[in-house]
Amino acid sequence: MDLNISRMIDMQRELQSIHPEWGGTPPERAQDQLLWAIGEMGEVIDIFKKRGVGQVMDDPTIRRHFIEELSDVQMYLYDIMLCLGITAEEYSEVHFLKHEKNMRRNYKRENEHMFDGKPTV
16 A cells, blocks of 8 residues: 555545544644644654664564554644645645755755854855
8 A cells, every 4th residue: 555645635634524622624723733743753752762773673563653653743744734725736746846956955065064164155
């Protein structure tokens, strides 16, 4: 199975629809959803801290738990997209363009000032 962005947004919309007590996805909820996503990222970090990358790679139970926590992060990010009316198409276009930009960047040159004290051009 390979879920695409549209499908995952639809799944999140479906989940939101059966939980009105969560407050829905109006624009003003985007900030709260970001805070929830950060909280879930903390759970991802805890797995790394407590179990290490080796167990995430080698232990099927730990790996599945790790992926579930990543999924929670993603679900909150999709909630933010719902709150702000960001479509899968809009996100995909911006993501693709950002990737193209990153592929042309020289990160070493841009960040050498962090390592040798010289300013970047």
